[in-house]
Amino acid sequence: MSESEPSMPANLYPAADEWQAVDRYFTSTLVGEDDALITARASGAETSMPNAEVSANQGAFLGLLAQMVGARRVLEFGTLAGYSTIWFARSVGEDGRVVTLELEADNAVIAETNFRTAAVADRIDTIVGPAAESVARLIDEGTEPFDLVFIDADKPSNSVYLAAALELTRSGAVIVIDNVVRNGAVADADSTDLRVQGVRQVVNDLASNPELDATALQTVGEKGWDGLIIARRR
Numbered sequence: 001m002s003e004s005e006p007s008m009p010a011n012l013y014p015a016a017d018e019w020q021a022v023d024r025y026f027t028s029t030l031v032g033e034d035d036a037l038i039t040a041r042a043s044g045a046e047t048s049m050p051n052a053e054v055s056a057n058q059g060a061f062l063g064l065l066a067q068m069v070g071a072r073r074v075l076e077f078g079t080l081a082g083y084s085t086i087w088f089a090r091s092v093g094e095d096g097r098v099v100t101l102e103l104e105a106d107n108a109v110i111a112e113t114n115f116r117t118a119a120v121a122d123r124i125d126t127i128v129g130p131a132a133e134s135v136a137r138l139i140d141e142g143t144e145p146f147d148l149v150f151i152d153a154d155k156p157s158n159s160v161y162l163a164a165a166l167e168l169t170r171s172g173a174v175i176v177i178d179n180v181v182r183n184g185a186v187a188d189a190d191s192t193d194l195r196v197q198g199v200r201q202v203v204n205d206l207a208s209n210p211e212l213d214a215t216a217l218q219t220v221g222e223k224g225w226d227g228l229i230i231a232r233r234r
Contacts, residue, residue, distance in 0.1 A: 019221045020221065020222050022221065023056075023057055026057055027055075027057055030060070036114070036117045037086060037118070039117055040053075040083045040114040043113075046110055047110060048104050048106065053083040054178065054223070056222075062088065064091075065230075066087075066148050069172075071146075071174070072092050072093070072095065072147055073092070073097050073145070073146045074088045074091075074092055074096070074098045074099070074146060074147065074150065075098075075101075075150070076098060076099070076150045077131050077149075077151045077152060077161050078101070078151075078152040078153035079102035080102070080107050081111050081114055082100070082110070082114045082115055082124075085115070085124060086114065089118070089120035090120060094123065097123055097125065098123060099146075100124060100125070100127070101129075101134045102126060102127070102128055103128070103130060108128045111126060112126060131161065132161075138164075139167045143168060146173065147169075147172075147173055148174045148176070149165040149169060149175045150178070151177045154195075155195035155196075155199055158201065158202035159201045159202050162175065171233050171234065172233060173233045174230065174233075175212075175231045177228060177229040177231075179195075179227075179228075180229050181219075181227035182226070184225065213232050214229055214231035
């Protein structure tokens with residue numbers, strides 16, 4: 001810390017409304033959602049998991065990450081209203097491809113409407129059904145490898161999805177796993193929450209895999225206290 005920076009008392013933490021205000025500030029200043037993104041985010045309220053989509057700042061981060069790694073093929077576990085899917089589709093460009101896996105047919109209908117509104121429907125393939133089954137078919141079909149995988153579906157299946165992602169990527173690919181902090185519960189080894197245990201298991205899988213480098217980032221903001229894991233294949 002520089003001499004000009006005052007220290008913050010250890011017991012002083014911002015309230016949730018301050019986190020949200022900061023998110024709104026950065027979103028309005030740096031992100032600038034257009035009408036298609038605003039519509040997609042709002043339509044999340046009509047899905048089977050209302051308001052579960054990533055925040056605008058997080059969507060922009062995912063899009064930038066895809067651009068920085070030069071991703072042309074993205075695999076997404078969990079579509080909902082397609083908000084993050086649109087960010088990815090715009091990042092891969094007209095010649096890129098996003099394959100997104102969604103359990104619920106009704107959610108997929110909402111998402112596909114949003115893809116058309118955002119003018120990216122021609123670069124997105126939505127596969128409806130249990131993600132484990134859908135991704136197994138992709139593996140069996142010898143699908144072209146993906147450059148980036150975003151895992152944002154049911155947390156107890158995280159390890160299954162990671163194993164599939166490793167089958168469908170190659171050296172240099174990036175894997176992002178969302179919702180890993182669970183409001184701090186991830187640190188509780190004795191938690192009976194299957195979502196927490198699903199995160200802890202995939203963390204162990206990542207840590208024990210010599211092909212992967214990974215780290216986790218905690219986040220606060222409109223989505224509360226959570227975070228994500230970013231891993232890269234060596």
